Amino acid sequence: MPIDTNKLLTPIEGDNPCGPDLRYDPDYAALMELAKGKPEQEIIEGSGPSATKTIVPGEEPSWSEVKRGCEALLGRAKQLRVGLYLAVALIRLEGYPGLAQGMTLLHGLLEKFWDNLYPELDTDDPANAALERVNIIASMATTPDSFGDAVRFQNRILEAPITESVQAGRFSLRDIERAAKGEPAPEGQQAVTPALVDAAFQDTPLDRLQAIAAAATTAKQKLQALDTLLTEKVGAGSACDLSPLKRLLTTAEKTVGEQVAKRTGAPAGGEAGANGAPAGPAAGGAGAPPQAALAGEVRNRQDVALALDKVIRYYQNNEPSSPVPLLLTRAKRLVTMGFFEIIQDMTPEAIPTLTKIAGAEAKKA
Structure with missing residues (x-):
């Protein structure tokens, strides 16, 4: 949800x-x-040559x-x-x-x-x-x-x-990568081929x-x-x-x-x-082929x-x-700012000097 x-x-x-x-x-x-x-666990039982190792997923x-x-x-x-x-x-x-x-x-x-x-x-x-x-x-x-x-x-x-796909299955980028490389699927999972991936996309x-x-x-x-x-x-x-x-x-x-x-x-x-x-x-x-994305004048x-x-x-x-x-x-x-707004955004420390030179009314303009 x-x-x-x-x-x-x-x-x-x-x-x-x-x-x-x-x-x-x-x-x-x-x-x-x-x-x-829960992280994977490695359990070792016994010791020496007779020791056994079990991996708990x-x-x-x-x-x-x-x-x-x-x-x-x-x-x-x-x-x-x-x-x-x-x-x-x-x-x-x-x-x-x-x-x-x-x-x-x-x-x-x-x-x-x-x-x-x-x-x-x-x-x-x-x-x-x-x-x-x-x-x-x-x-x-x-x-x-x-x-x-x-x-x-x-x-x-x-x-x-x-x-x-209901028929072909649900595949991920990792599955697609394995299929492209011809890698075997992990144990217990379906083998994936490029043809199967294409079929899944189509379905x-x-x-x-x-x-x-x-x-x-x-x-x-x-x-x-x-x-x-x-x-x-x-x-x-x-x-x-x-x-x-x-x-x-x-x-x-x-x-x-x-x-x-x-x-x-x-x-x-x-x-x-x-x-x-x-x-x-x-x-x-x-x-990509050239397209008229920026045709015309900027008005x-x-x-x-x-x-x-x-x-x-x-x-x-x-x-x-x-x-x-x-x-x-x-x-x-x-783009949409006025002169004083731009100065305020870029160099706010210059505002008092500009106001002193141009006057308070110029700041409102």
Whole structure:
């Protein structure tokens, strides 16, 4: 069941819009323990040559319980780590639509509650004030299955189904990768071949494929917005590298988008719109045929903002590590401002001098 993002992003009543610190609350501790699941265990019986080793498989958490626990805690306090675990639970329960909701929530928590969000900013260390928050976000892009990959965020995405065929089955990016490489399926799982994957895509209802494509696009856009916001808040040198996660979401978007294009006859693009079809000419990759995306003259500020949006989308889709979108996003914010508003935004310390020279009435103009 989808979450109510607006409700979860509603400020807590009282002096602090993020509520109390729940780090030492028993419900918070219980949720953190629940979200771990049960790790794989190795049991050795006996000693010497006659010793036997038994591997007890790990167990996933009850993600529905994790989801309920996260929603309850976010209703009491705004905690970024709780938001992260809710995003993981949504991926496991609802696949790509859940991922889109989770990324929307994480971006909303950072954007709306930056000053008071938990974990709190470290006022004693201004240079690393947001380090805990940055580390939480960075965990989404940790190398899969590495020692530090505690939440297995990218693995959850790789395992999320992108086909939903009654006849052929539900397959994920990981299944498709194994099929392309000719790798055997894990023990107890169905062997997957490229032909079977194609059949599954063809048998998946078109509206479902379009919904998955749109969700992958939304997730990527929210991740880019989150990355931009974090860089603005802490600086490029202190932000984290989210490019591995961006590449994964781009792969998902492209894989499903190509299948939608096959079914609809529309050209495949890098960015899917609400119906799963390409959102516009700027969504194409570097190898896409030229399109008249920016035809005509720029006539007003709205045209300027539209042109900047298209340039930003190009970089987000094709050069996700480029800092250009960050600069253009700020430039777009200035488009509708007056002269004094722009100076206030860029160099507020110059306002008194300008006011003294131009007069108070000029500031109102």
